[in-house]
Amino acid sequence: MTPTEMGLLVLSFVAGFGGGGPLLLAAAFTVLYGAGNGLATITRGTRPLALFDHREYGALAGRLLMAGFVVSAAALTAAAELARRYRRHTAS
Incomplete structure (x- = not known):
């Protein structure tokens, strides 16, 4: 930054x-x-x-950004699961 x-x-x-x-x-x-x-x-x-070399930029940028995309997807999945479990416990 x-x-x-x-x-x-x-x-x-x-x-x-x-x-x-x-x-x-x-x-x-x-x-x-x-x-x-x-x-x-x-x-x-x-x-x-x-x-870095402009010919390798796409592959390098993809490798660098992949971790952030995986974590974002996992966070959304985890949030949905927590919301589902929380609703089940509060609905009773």
């Missing part, structure tokens, strides 16, 4: 937890968090291209 990305994310949370009008802070949080997260997403996708 670059310093700019980190700075935008930190500023977003400062705005979100700071004082002042709730609507203004919510808007500031949304804009700053979106900008920081957007930069992080772009960097995550282009950094391997800048560091």
Whole structure:
């Protein structure tokens, strides 16, 4: 994560937890968090291209991103299972 990305994310949370009008802070949080997260997403996708050979970029990016995709899928499956079990225990 670059310093700019980190700075935008930190500023977003400062705005979100700071004082002042709730609507203004919510808007500031949304804009700053979106900008920081957007930069992080772009960097995550282009950094391997800048560091490695462009002919191997697709395979390398796929290997680097696969772990995140697997964890995301597993988290959704686990959340669905927890929700199913929680409903069963609260329905009785």
